[in-house]
Amino acid sequence: MANPVLVEVLRGDLVESVHRGAVVVVDGDGKQVWAMGDAQQQVFPRSAVKAIQALPFVESGTADAYGFGDRELALACSSHSGEVAHAELANAMLAKAGLDVDALECGAHWPSNHGATIALARSGASPSALHNNCSGKHSAFVCTCRHLGIAHQGYVRPEHRFQEMVRETMEAVTGARHDEANRGIDGCSIPTFAVPLQNLALGFARMVTGNGLGADRAGAARRLMSACMSEPFLVAGTDRADTELMQTAPGRIFVKVGAEGVFCAAVPELGLGIALKCDDGAGRAAEVMIAAALARLLAADEALSGTMKKAANPVLRNWNGIEVASLRPSAAFG
Amino acid sequence: MANPVLVEVLRGDLVESVHRGAVVVVDGDGKQVWAMGDAQQQVFPRSAVKAIQALPFVESGTADAYGFGDRELALACSSHSGEVAHAELANAMLAKAGLDVDALECGAHWPSNHGATIALARSGASPSALHNNCSGKHSAFVCTCRHLGIAHQGYVRPEHRFQEMVRETMEAVTGARHDEANRGIDGCSIPTFAVPLQNLALGFARMVTGNGLGADRAGAARRLMSACMSEPFLVAGTDRADTELMQTAPGRIFVKVGAEGVFCAAVPELGLGIALKCDDGAGRAAEVMIAAALARLLAADEALSGTMKKAANPVLRNWNGIEVASLRPSAAFG
Numbered sequence: 001m002a003n004p005v006l007v008e009v010l011r012g013d014l015v016e017s018v019h020r021g022a023v024v025v026v027d028g029d030g031k032q033v034w035a036m037g038d039a040q041q042q043v044f045p046r047s048a049v050k051a052i053q054a055l056p057f058v059e060s061g062t063a064d065a066y067g068f069g070d071r072e073l074a075l076a077c078s079s080h081s082g083e084v085a086h087a088e089l090a091n092a093m094l095a096k097a098g099l100d101v102d103a104l105e106c107g108a109h110w111p112s113n114h115g116a117t118i119a120l121a122r123s124g125a126s127p128s129a130l131h132n133n134c135s136g137k138h139s140a141f142v143c144t145c146r147h148l149g150i151a152h153q154g155y156v157r158p159e160h161r162f163q164e165m166v167r168e169t170m171e172a173v174t175g176a177r178h179d180e181a182n183r184g185i186d187g188c189s190i191p192t193f194a195v196p197l198q199n200l201a202l203g204f205a206r207m208v209t210g211n212g213l214g215a216d217r218a219g220a221a222r223r224l225m226s227a228c229m230s231e232p233f234l235v236a237g238t239d240r241a242d243t244e245l246m247q248t249a250p251g252r253i254f255v256k257v258g259a260e261g262v263f264c265a266a267v268p269e270l271g272l273g274i275a276l277k278c279d280d281g282a283g284r285a286a287e288v289m290i291a292a293a294l295a296r297l298l299a300a301d302e303a304l305s306g307t308m309k310k311a312a313n314p315v316l317r318n319w320n321g322i323e324v325a326s327l328r329p330s331a332a333f334g
Numbered sequence: 335m336a337n338p339v340l341v342e343v344l345r346g347d348l349v350e351s352v353h354r355g356a357v358v359v360v361d362g363d364g365k366q367v368w369a370m371g372d373a374q375q376q377v378f379p380r381s382a383v384k385a386i387q388a389l390p391f392v393e394s395g396t397a398d399a400y401g402f403g404d405r406e407l408a409l410a411c412s413s414h415s416g417e418v419a420h421a422e423l424a425n426a427m428l429a430k431a432g433l434d435v436d437a438l439e440c441g442a443h444w445p446s447n448h449g450a451t452i453a454l455a456r457s458g459a460s461p462s463a464l465h466n467n468c469s470g471k472h473s474a475f476v477c478t479c480r481h482l483g484i485a486h487q488g489y490v491r492p493e494h495r496f497q498e499m500v501r502e503t504m505e506a507v508t509g510a511r512h513d514e515a516n517r518g519i520d521g522c523s524i525p526t527f528a529v530p531l532q533n534l535a536l537g538f539a540r541m542v543t544g545n546g547l548g549a550d551r552a553g554a555a556r557r558l559m560s561a562c563m564s565e566p567f568l569v570a571g572t573d574r575a576d577t578e579l580m581q582t583a584p585g586r587i588f589v590k591v592g593a594e595g596v597f598c599a600a601v602p603e604l605g606l607g608i609a610l611k612c613d614d615g616a617g618r619a620a621e622v623m624i625a626a627a628l629a630r631l632l633a634a635d636e637a638l639s640g641t642m643k644k645a646a647n648p649v650l651r652n653w654n655g656i657e658v659a660s661l662r663p664s665a666a667f668g
Contacts, residue, residue: 014378107654117451121456187653279614280354280613319443322523324518
């Protein structure tokens with residue numbers, strides 16, 4: 001059965017496009033609190049699980065050994081826009097471990113922030129792997145290898161000892177199988193594993209409640225969640241949904257986008273984890289879905305819920321600044 | 335009822351995302367030859383109908399008066415990538431009518447071609463309305479106003495005499511109502527009208543067969559279709575689907591993309607028009623759909639059909655050049 005329409009795109013008053021998808025909310029014990037669409041569908045989380053993938057970086061003592069604080073932890077969990085602050089911090093992390101950009105195996109691309117691309121081009125420079133949206137995660141990866149005395153070369157490959165650590169961590173936190181049968185390759189060349197959407201929500205419920213993680217892992221999870229909520233600009237960047245949603249309610253909401261229409265989130269005060277997937281992979285729709293889901297879950301706080309509702313109803317302007325279109329959550333959100 | 339899944343996005347061997355949509359094929363008499371999904375759904379054609387909107391430019395004698403040939407006619411029908419050749423030709427068209435970039439009311443944006451954006455930034459320049467993907471159409475609009483002695487100022491507004499001509503032309507060619515009730519504003523600020531998908535297919539069937547258009551309009555339509563098929567680079571640009579599909583079979587296929595997942599096409603030798611809309615507005619899926627539809631319609635020509643099938647099955651590589659994903663038409667295409 002088709003997932004429900006969760007987002008409508010309007011041009012004037014007429015619906016121009018629609019986006020279907022699934023949303024699931026669970027508590028730290030894995031109990032489903034709310035769901036729309038197929039909560040069991042297999043979803044590649046892509047970058048949405050970077051905070052879980054960053055657990056070995058903290059648990060291994062790497063972050064402490066190199067003196068990394070909230071800023072570096074946030075960047076380790078980021079899909080950043082390649083702005084100057086992001087690239088410079090990734091470079092500084094590598095330097096602490098005696099490494100440089102050559103250690104990164106994520107590939108180079110122009111900054112996703114358009115202004116940063118124009119500025120870089122005007123400076124006569126070309127982008128490096130530091131501008132790759134995953135450079136913070138990859139820097140954390142190679143720093144961890146260095147701290148553990150593992151040769152970092154080839155760290156992106158599934159058979160590398162470090163990727164094996166990441167895979168085991170993902171399996172333990174989400175409770176879902178991660179093996180060759182559900183493995184794909186992500187944009188930054190590391191493995192990504194398709195797991196039931198509900199397990200992604202469970203993973204983030206555990207990240208904020210610590211349920212079932214054990215004391216050490218629960219502590220590392222709390223540090224990472226807290227770091228992202230304290231440094232939301234470093235998790236994404238200028239005009240990015242992750243940054244703006246977390247800035248709305250400092251310390252109260254964690255959100256993280258993944259490619260192909262994935263969003264994961266957690267609300268510490270409610271002890272809930274959220275995962276959603278837009279069927280067609282559209283980021284614009286996933287942003288509306290996560291804001292609408294948060295508006296509903298946080299209904300008791302009218303001001304915050306109102307801010308989330310506003311974020312869930314963006315207006316699109318054309319090149320002359322005229323309002324031409326808008327997005328809105330469908331009636332399915334209630 | 336939901337439209338069928340027409341495109342699947344795979345990561346490795348697993349389906350990561352899906353795109354639904356509708357496709358309809360009609361002949362010059364309006365007879366439906368083939369359809370999947372809702373052929374009657376209201377669709378904003380956006381830029382897919384630029385060739386029809388360009389009819390007054392030819393019918394009024396403007397193109398002839400200024401000595402415009404295939405290149406200028408193709409650019410008038412284009413959604414170009416803002417490359418040097420596109421911006422320069424739009425500028426030259428304006429100059430023939432004694433106008434310049436200030437006459438354009440489409441707004442400025444950076445070229446959609448990434449290399450063109452980097453080159454422009456490196457040159458220290460900023461984009462103008464000539465780089466707007468619609469600058470060819472807008473140049474043709476203001477040239478037509480000039481030739482007809484109509485003040486061009488405000489030509490993008492629905493109540494302007496020139497937009498009224500365009501609206502009447504669209505209504506006559508597609509056979510669908512165009513009025514305030516189904517009107518939206520396009521990205522370039524001109525009106526766009528939501529009409530049944532089947533009427534868009536009919537419009538393009540008429541553009542290549544001339545059926546029901548009268549001799550003068552049929553001649554103008556033939557000139558515009560022929561110009562686009564002769565100058566496919568000017569209709570879109572480097573690495574663009576419109577350009578590459580038309581280059582595949584010179585003079586035998588007309589295709590034109592529209593925003594939000596619309597594609598229109600025509601096959602002169604079959605006397606058919608095609609229109610499709612991806613429900614969620616994804617261009618990547620609309621490109622697969624149009625290539626798959628053409629592969630099916632042109633099955634009698636095995637070589638050409640094979641080329642279209644290949645275009646309908648693109649492979650996606652990551653920043654390291656590794657094959658990570660692919661798109662394919664769903665089984666619905668048969």
